Amino acid sequence: MGFLSALLVTIAIVSASLIGLMIARRWHIKSDLEPQHEITDPYSQIVAMLFAVLIGFMVADAMQRFTVARQTVQQEASSLGNVFRLANGLPEQNCNQLKDLCAKYAHEVIDDEWPLLAQKQDSPKAWTIYKELWDHCTKYEPSTQRQSNAQNQLFESMMSLGDSRRLRVEALHAGLPAALWVVLVIGGVATIIFTYFFAARSMKVQVIMVAIVSLVVCLNLFLLATYDDPFSGDVTVTPSAFETQLKLFKLEGYEGKLTP
Numbered sequence: 001m002g003f004l005s006a007l008l009v010t011i012a013i014v015s016a017s018l019i020g021l022m023i024a025r026r027w028h029i030k031s032d033l034e035p036q037h038e039i040t041d042p043y044s045q046i047v048a049m050l051f052a053v054l055i056g057f058m059v060a061d062a063m064q065r066f067t068v069a070r071q072t073v074q075q076e077a078s079s080l081g082n083v084f085r086l087a088n089g090l091p092e093q094n095c096n097q098l099k100d101l102c103a104k105y106a107h108e109v110i111d112d113e114w115p116l117l118a119q120k121q122d123s124p125k126a127w128t129i130y131k132e133l134w135d136h137c138t139k140y141e142p143s144t145q146r147q148s149n150a151q152n153q154l155f156e157s158m159m160s161l162g163d164s165r166r167l168r169v170e171a172l173h174a175g176l177p178a179a180l181w182v183v184l185v186i187g188g189v190a191t192i193i194f195t196y197f198f199a200a201r202s203m204k205v206q207v208i209m210v211a212i213v214s215l216v217v218c219l220n221l222f223l224l225a226t227y228d229d230p231f232s233g234d235v236t237v238t239p240s241a242f243e244t245q246l247k248l249f250k251l252e253g254y255e256g257k258l259t260p
Contacts, residue, residue, distance in 0.1 A: 006225075010218040017192045017214035018207060024196035025203070047194050051187040055220050058176065058184065062227040069171045069230035070237045076164035077241035080106060082157040083133065084249060089150025090140065098136050099254055105129045106246050110239045117231035120172045130165065134158055175228045184224070188217040 080102055087098040105126065113123035137158055142148040195210050230237045 006222045010215065010222065013218050014211050014214045017210055020193070021196055021207065021210050048191055051191045051217075054187060055184060055224065058180070059220065059224050059227070062176070062224050065171065065174055066227045066230045066235075066237070069168065072164050072167045072171065073237055073239070074241045076161055076168060077106075077245050079157050079161035079164060080242070081245045081248060083137075083154060083161065084245070084254075085252075086150050086154050086157060089146055089153075091147070094136070094140055098133070099249070101129060101133050101136060103246065103249055103254065105133065106242045106249075110242050110246075114231075114239045117172060118236075119232075122169050122172070130162070133161075171230060176224070184221060188221060191217060 084099055084102040087095045087102070089095075090098065108123060108126045108129055113126045116123055137151065137154045140151060142151050192210070192214050195206075195213050198206070226233055226235045
């Protein structure tokens with residue numbers, strides 16, 4: 001959900017909550033509500049506390065998943081950079097081919113796969129290049145101890161690259177299920193409705209309080225929606241780690257051209 005859409009939805013919900021307050025006040029007059037404050041006050045605290053705990057856990061979990069997704073992308077890009085640099089331990093022809101594949105993989109992830117992540121899809125072409133990287137590392141026959149050591153290190157970097165890539169793809173389907181979103185929405189609505197069972201001496205004061213409660217509920221739900229999907233929305237994990245690696249490739253003297 002974009003910022004403008006979230007703003008419009010928040011305004012609509014706050015307005016609806018205030019309209020609900022006006023309807024509730026017509027249904028229950030102030031003199032009917034005031035004697036019930038001793039009962040409604042503890043119940044409202046229980047409802048608000050349960051909802052706060054529930055959404056607090058959800059937001060914390062979403063932010064943690066967002067952080068893990070960002071770290072996974074950074075690890076994937078770092079492993080790719082290690083493969084690129086370890087290629088220097090191979091013969092010139094194999095070195096150039098492996099570096100070309102590393103650059104090709106980074107470009108594919110940035111240019112083609114990243115837009116697909118927002119649609120919860122990954123790039124088949126990126127998987128093909130990933131397989132080519134593995135094939136190049138496993139089918140190479142080292143002839144010296146230095147080349148053998150380089151190949152062993154390549155295997156470790158490729159395993160790290162593969163693990164990070166799989167975790168990144170799995171993160172596309174780690175969001176909150178629809179059932180939990182329904183529970184959160186119902187909990188938010190219940191919290192707002194419970195404010196109607198109080199009658200402040202000033203109607204203006206109660207309107208402000210109800211507006212603040214509904215605004216806080218909306219902001220928390222918006223925060224959860226923002227961090228729930230790390231690869232879409234206004235706050236996302238970007239491919240900047242791969243872009244940094246491409247810059248480093250050039251700084252380290254790589255001038256190869258991508259193969260079609």
